[in-house]
Amino acid sequence: MALFTTKGIADCLNLTERRVRELRDEGVLTEERSGIFNLKTVVRQYVAYKTGGTKDDQSRLAAARADREETRGKIEKMKMEEAKGNLHRCLLYTSDAADEL
Secondary structure, eight states, X not given: OOEEEHHHHHHHHTOOHHHHHHHHHTTSSOOSBXXXXXXXXXXXXXXXXXXXXXXXXXXXXXXXXXXXXXXXXXXXXXXXXXXXXXXXXXXXXXXXXHHHO
């Protein structure tokens, strides 16, 4: 088990020491002890972080992208309906605006 300090991990991953600490604080990297990291574990964690994470993360991302596309499709359909005159905008107004009418 190869143990490295924050500086050693930063050198191995071509990062700054500050970025290593940030990744630790974000939960991406884990320490063995305060300021001491297991190189093998950290490399695996960093690779997973850079490549998109675990399969669960990837499936959640795919679902979010599908939801986004579905929402975009609904918005486009509403825009087309509005352009055809089949959909009317709902105007919200305050009591001050109602007085002006």
